Each structure stands twice: as structure tokens, then as C-alpha cells.
Amino acid sequence: MERVKKIFVQVHVVLWTLFILLASLQLSNEGDHWPTLTTGFILTCLLVFYGNFYLLTTYPGKKKRGDYYRRLIAIVLIGPLPFLYLHPRAMEVWQDFFQYYIMTLVTIVPLFTFLGWLARVTENLVLNTIKKEQLEKQAVESELHYLKSQINPHFLFNTLNNIHTLVYKQASTAPEAVLRLSSLMRYMIYESNAATVPLSREMHYLQDYVGLQQLRYKSSPVVDLEVEGDIASCHIAPLLFIHLLENAYKHSPARLEPGAIKVRVEIKENTLTFRIQNPAGNKAGNALEEPGGIGLPNVRKRLALLYPEKHSLEIDNLGEIFIVTLKIHDLHTQAHEREAQLLYN
Template sequence: MKSLFDIKRFKLYAWVGLGIVCMCIIQETHVEHKGFFTALSDCLWLTAYLTLVNYVLYEYSFPRMRWRRFYIAILVFVLYIFLFTEGFHLWALLGYVLRVNVDYIEPGSKHHDLSAESSFSIPAAIFFGIASIIYNNVKLRHTAQQLRIEKQTAELSYLKSQTNPHFLFNTLNNIYALARDKSDLAPETILRLSKILRYMLYETSGPYIAIGEELKIIGDYIALEKLRYDESLRVNFNYNIEDMNQSVPPLLLMPLVENAFKHGVSETRVQPFVDIHLSVVSRRLVFFVRNSREESSGNGQVKENIGLSNLRRQLELLYTDYSLSLDHPAAEFSATLTINLASHV
């Protein structure tokens, strides 16, 4: 349950009250021709009352009002009409007696006209209400933004938790194939895998990593895959990077490289190849991967695996300016990823 007094919320009303005091002083000095200190005393005394009443109205009464209990709502409405008119008049009268609300009213009047009080209290109540609505709206948007960020962070973590085991599963399959054939390359494969595992455990926990480190892990993965093939496999990996310390999300590029080997050259019987080119210039990343594949009589549509699907979703969450295009002529498959790294969300 919300407490009656919240110091953080009350500060908002105090600042709004200060604004009303400033406007009141201008009115009293220029229109009523009062002295500055007299106007200051009058305005502080009257605004203190309005600040407290409006704080209770907007922070306690309105949030707890249930319009289904119509009679209670009517009673609350009448109460606040009294507080903004007769109650405000009595407060002004008290200030006159204490000599802090000089010449605001004449206490001897038996039939005091409340229009002077209401012309001050009602607009002030509207002003407090508008300020409260604006503050609540800004706070609500901030909370929604925080929830959106937390949701995106959780989803990115989930996507990584899917991608990393998927990547390891494919690599372990490679090692199993070598071990089954009693290949002398199995120990070297395990050694390279350990380097990749170390990278994934200690370097990919943060949101960014230097592009130079990402290049190393891509190179290790390519070397690991090449152990499975003979000299017939042609791999061309080159890059043009303006700044090796440029930050990128870890393992973001790996699904395209992995896809080229697992769904490309591993299924190619004649002259398998993989061409990889990475360019990062003026914070614009272009990653091109082309690989051989067996000719298919399908309808030409690309069925995306978990790696490519996760990559697309990560791009949606991370950047506002990017494109991922896939091309699949007769015996080839190519992917082109373009990212404006400055468009990070």
C-alpha cells in the first residue's frame, strides 16, 4: 500500500509550489502594487496550504477513489470544494491573525466573498494536477523503457544460450567424426576447441568485444573446420579493418561462418570452397560469406537454421540500421551482412 507521505513525490509538489509563489509575487507586486517582502510573505503562506492540500488530493484521495461507491466520491468532492474555498479562506484568515498574510482579507467581514480565494486556489489545483499528470507520464515511460531494455537483455541472453550450445554441438560432431576414423588430427582439434571454449567462457559475457578478438575466434574456427577436409577445400579469409578495437557484440558474425561450413562445404562433393571478407570502415561493417553447395531442385527459398534465425533476431534487438541478404544461385550460397555500428540501440 502506498504511504501517505512520499518525500520524493512531495518534492515535485514543492517545486510546483515554488513556481506558483513566483507567479503570485509577480501578480501581487505589479498588479496589487504590494512591496516585495509583503507579497513574498502572503504568497508563501497561501501556497504552503495549497501545496499540502493538492498533494493529499492527487497522491492519496484520487488514487484510492472508487467511483462505484458514488456517495463516497460525492463526499470527497464536497470536502475538497470546501478546502479550496472556505478552508482556504480560514487559512488566509489565520495568516492575517499571525501577521504573515498582511492585508489579504478583512477578518471583520461577516459575509466574505470567496471568489478571491477560489480564483487563486482552483487554478493552482489545476496547475498541480497538470504537473502531476506530466510527471506520472514521464515516469511511466521511463519504467516502460527500463522494462523494454530488461526484456531485450533477457532475450539476447536467451539467444546466446541457444547459439553457443548449437555451435559447440556442431564442433563436437566434427571431433567425433575424426575420433571415429582414428584420425591423428583429433588431438589438435580438441586443442583448438579448448581455445574456442576459453573464448566463449571468458570473453563473451560482456555486451561488446574488440573486432580484433572476434577475428581471432573466426580464424580458430576456420582452422578447426579445415582439419576435417583434404586439400580440395579452398578457404579464402581476408579483411579490411580501420580500427581493430572497434566494438562489436561477441560471436555475432560466427553463425554466417558456421553456416558456410555446416550447410555448405560439408554437403559439397566437388571443389568445395568458402570465401569470407570482412570490412569495417567509418563504423560501417560489411561481412560477406560465400560458399559452395550442391545444386538443388527446390523452390529456391532459403530455409534458415537456428543460427541464422537467432542472428536476425539479435540484429533487430541490437541495431536500427542493418541489412542481412541471402543469395543462392545454382551451386553457391552467399550472405551479406551490413551494419551501421553507430546505430546501436
């Protein structure tokens, strides 16, 4: 905001400098008196312009409109005096003074009164627009922070339940599970604070999560994860896919065959496609959005805030399997736009 105000000050200085040069050029044919004549003319313009400009700043509300008009009338009546005082002929005869006063009052004063009002209104409009955008941005960031804060306890509770089972059974894989959880939490707490993270890092996070969940199963890996395309150059909002993967585990049968959960990540023509498929369990109701769950509603809200009109989320219930397909368009462009916004702010 302060940066914008400084820009407005610079615009005032430049425009008034150009105006003074133009006025001096126009009045230079008035003989030897042109410096004082030009000075008086400029002083009158400045007095009327900034008088109204700062009155609108001091009395912006309707409740103080009476005070504004009284002071504006005083400025309008006083406005011609600097020009007349330095005019070589206006102060010689009373009749000439009155004539020049009326002429200045009906020509110069109304014009610069209007220009002062126009400048104030324009600056207010720009500043209010920027302020509104900043408030909206803060609201979005607050909501994103709230949605993101829901991820940690939700994920933590599910994983601690798994570790509790391993400890209860005195499984040898319990220490490894604790280490994996520590690695995952380190990413969630520290690395995921950025607006975007490399897609390759997010995929590594999902692989760690899959490795942690695999400790529950004695069979071969139950998740078949494939990645196609150049993920090294792509950036994505962090922790965006974890709920979809959690739902796939949660709402699948207790016993899973190797490769029963299929995850496909594809980068093609600046579009990211994340597709996850899992077999349907025996739980009644909508297996993807159970009552009180925060999984998909959280994902939907984050997508709406982070990628408005740049994403699609499709859910297909085919009876025996569930398929969730998430597409994010213009992925490279959006990453660059976020970097530009961060640099601007």
C-alpha cells in the first residue's frame, strides 16, 4: 500500500512539473512580467487543487459534508488571490482587480477544483481496490491455513492407530513405523509451508506414506504407483493428494491383493492428472464421503481456493471399485504466476 502511495506522489510531481513548464512557455510572451505572472498562476492552481484534494481526505464522510463545503467555499474565494497579487495590472485599479478576480473565479478555479476532486477519487478507488484485494487474499490464506491445519491431526490419528496395533502385537516393524512417521511429519510441518512444492517431492511423500501403510500387510505391495511425464519441473500445492490416498486405504477391504490400489500420475501438456482406483469395501453409505469426514470436502475447498476454474475432480462409483480423477490445468503457468505474486508482494 505504501508503495502505491509513493507512486502517486511521483505521478503528482511529474504532472505538475510538466504543467509548470507548459504554463511558463505559454506565458513567456507576456514581457518582463512573465515570471511573476507564471508564479501567481501556478500558486493559484496549486492552492485550489490541493485545497480540495486534502479537504476530501480530511472530510470523506457524509456526516462532515457541511464542514467540507464551508471550507471549500473559502478555498474557492481565496484561490484567485495569489494570481491577482502577482499580476502586473490587477492590483493597480480596483475595477481591474474585480474583473480579473471574476475571470479567474469562473475559469481557473472551477477547473482545478474539479481536477483535485478527480485526483482524490481516482486515488481512493485504486487504494480501496488494492485494500480489498489484500483483504480477500488474507481471507483466502487464513482459510487455506485452517484447511491445512486439519490435515496434520487427521493424518496423525490414523497413523498412530496403526502404530498402536503394531506395538500391541509387538511387531518388529514398529520402530521402522515410528521413523517413517517422523520423516512424514517433518515434511508436513516444515517443507509443506511453502505455497508450492516440487511435484517430485510430493510424490516422494506419498511413497513414504505408502511404505508406512504397507507395514500393515504381509503380502506384496498393495499400491501400484506409476508416474508418467516430467515431474521434476512441476510444482503443486503441498498435501493435496494425501486425503485421496487415505480414503483409498480406509474404504478398501481389510485384505488387499497386491496392486489392488492403483495410483497414476501423469504430466501432459501442462496438465496434471492424478487418478486413484481402489476396490470397494463392505462399508455402507458413500465410501468416499462418510459423515463427519474431512477428506474430500477439504480437498474440494483447497482446490477451489488454489486452482479456481483450473481443475476438475471426478468421482466414479462402479460398484466394485471407486475411481477418483483429479486434473489440474496450466500447472506450469500457475507456478510461475505464484512466484510473480510473491515477488510483487
